[in-house]
Amino acid sequence: MRITQGCFSFLPDLDDAQISAQVEYCLENEWAIGIEYTDDPHPRNTYWDMWGNPMFDLRDPKGVMMELDDCRKAHGDKYIRINAFDSTRGFETVRMSFIVNRPDTEPRLHMQRTDFEGRSQKYAWDVRG
């Protein structure tokens, strides 16, 4: 099941030139780029692992692409995303985030519906391989 989170996730996967162009846009806005990976794509999983430190003073997307290549070499079978952090006062948050690598076979998000008191229902999702 295709995981859809972050920007561009309903589009076909971006190729390297397209990723590079998006990173260029982020750098133009003076956002810091961070690379993160995980094997648990559950939407509630906010704790992705960081690949190195966020990169604060780059001028050219090539630096990010080098790190991304390294990360793919080490974690090619996991999800990898690129985060762009805006440090402007008032924002101080991630302004853009998109997935740049997916495993060959993506896990499925399974929904579990449970009956509860007074005919109410509880829903839960878990990731299944």
Add this chain to the structure above:
Amino acid sequence: MTAETAGQAPQTVDLAAQYESSGVAEVLRELDAELIGLAPVKQRIRETAALLLVDRARRDMGLAQEAPTLHMSFTGNPGTGKTTVAQKMAGLLHRLGYLRKGHLVSVTRDDLVGQYIGHTAPKTKEVLKKAMGGVLFIDEAYYLYKPDNERDYGQEAIEILLQVMENNRDDLVVIMAGYADRMDKFFRANPGFRSRIAHHVEFPDYGDAELAEIAAQMLEAQNYRFDDGGRAALAEYIALRRAQPHFANARSIRNALDRARLRQANRLFESGGGPLDAEALSTISREDIRASRVFGGGLDVDRKDAAE
């Protein structure tokens, strides 16, 4: 670019027009105006610019060729303008389209080499990432290699540098700078660098007249000027200072001027009589320069060294 939109290669090229439109002419003119002396360096830069311009025209016409190697080494004594020229070089290569961003990242050994095992590679990579799309300027590059200590981490930084210089030729240009003799030794010990660096540029020392001209330019930039006595004293100062140790060309002159300004301020303060006009506030005169220790035989430490 027009070649691509038209879908076919142009048949002829007007180099003179390209020279103007690419902004190269402007950079070279700036170089001529702002840098005094350095004739051989300017000549080399002009040659390089011509080569790159022709290369670009050839590429537009579809004459196949691979990207030229642009890594350089600047050798020369301290204060001969290596960093300044590197800055201009970054702008030049950017305008010619060989660098995407054209910024200059200036580093020394400290920025590349770590302090413990496993610290060097991330540190060097960090710097390289910052330099992507621009020029990486390594000042006093020979410090990277310390032959007397085989466990020195400099070697690791050198290996990463060599690899990136080879694989990312399109992404960044590495300029190494340092004293001529020590750079020669460095290149002999690391033949990998010599073969990857295409352009060796030597920076000659400035002549006395050139240094005087530089001094005048520096003062003008700060809205000061010499009177006749000051100019004569400075000419004498330059000749004396050159003979003393630790002479660093334009940098020595800049420091001398800074101290002269200090003395001038002090002189104005102590003379104290009456209102001063702008003329008096911005004139460096004879006694401001003559008070320098250089006229008394140099710094105390140097005199002691000489006596021993």
